[in-house]
Amino acid sequence: LGAACISPFVVLSYRACRAMETPYLEQWLVPFAIGVVVPVVWRFTNNGQDLCHTLPQVFGPMLIHLPGAEIVWGAMEIMMGSAVHGATRLVKGLMQATQLAFFLAVGWQFFGRNLASSWLAEPLTGDKGAVASLPDSQWCPEPFPASNPDYMTWPFVVGVYNIPLNLLCLANVHIPVRDWAGPFLVGQVGLIVLGFTQFQCTPDTCQFPAIIQNFLAAVAATTVAMIVELVQRLPAPVSVIPVLFIFAPGSSAVLSVL
Structure with a gap:
């Protein structure tokens, strides 16, 4: 249900970039939109679960933008002797991951402010601000x-x-x-x-x-x-x-x- 609620906003982000003829902005706008919407959806669909369950809702819509394939091909090119091309791909993958994480965190600040103070398995009781306002970074145990x-x-x-x-x-x-x-x-x-x-x-x-x-x-x-x-x-x-x-x-x- 949560992913179904988030997906239309991701599609709108794609379409907005296409309409503005700026497809390169997808790397920024898509994670930003996900960061804005996921905390809202989470507040109404979490059913008392830990905040770590937001990660599937985050990475599902972001799947095709994840830099995994870039990292794999970069490693393969280095193994095949093309160090320059492989290293370039690895650096590109790192920069892509950094962009996704940054804009996800920025979008999270709209409705995910202090969300971790209530919904973590061990709530950050009394902690406010940056520590309690970042997306969870650990998969559920x-x-x-x-x-x-x-x-x-x-x-x-x-x-x-x-x-x-x-x-x-x-x-x-x-x-x-x-x-x-x-x-x-x-x-x-x-x-x-x-x-x-x-x-x-x-x-x-x-x-x-x-x-x-x-x-x-x-x-x-x-x-x-x-x-x-x-x-x-x-x-x-x-x-x-x-x-x-x-x-x-x-x-x-x-x-x-x-």
């Missing part, structure tokens, strides 16, 4: 709290809720609909493997550090992409590119700035 409905398990969220996200990523990179089957399968396999390692594994079974979780998911997705290339004759990089929007560390870069 318990992504599936007991207050969720019984059906809201990680297989349902990862396997069903992420289907629209996967399809939108395919459309965003202009893959023809007739070729969606292979890349869609690649994305779903990667998401399910990542979800399993994140939420199903326990310290007694198969718990891994986050970097290993991402590595295993990337290996699984790439393996399926190679199989898709053999069967569908669709180049493996085409199938992997949409996955970058989901796996690439764009949100982590923005949170590190916040």
Whole structure:
């Protein structure tokens, strides 16, 4: 519900930039609009949850602007010997993350002033001003709290809720609909493997550090992409590119700035 309320304002931001023929302002206007709207939506839809639950509402509409793919390609170019091009991409990714975080925080000041003093898991009682008026920068330690409905398990969220996200990523990179089957399968396999390692594994079974979780998911997705290339004759990089929007560390870069 919260994301549905926020999305129209993001679309209006896109359209405003297009109407003014200033598409480069999207990097500023979109996070600013999200920063303005999210605190308002949160006050009416939070149902007593911790402020960390605002992060999905923040990063969902901001997905295509996150610099994750830029960071990944920069690292790949450095590994392939093109240090100048790779370093340039990495610097661009850093600047992009800084811009997103800055304008998100600026927009947050309109209706998110002192929001953290009431809605953090450990409220900043008595703290006002800058400390209590910044967007949260930590993901929730318990992504599936007991207050969720019984059906809201990680297989349902990862396997069903992420289907629209996967399809939108395919459309965003202009893959023809007739070729969606292979890349869609690649994305779903990667998401399910990542979800399993994140939420199903326990310290007694198969718990891994986050970097290993991402590595295993990337290996699984790439393996399926190679199989898709053999069967569908669709180049493996085409199938992997949409996955970058989901796996690439764009949100982590923005949170590190916040």
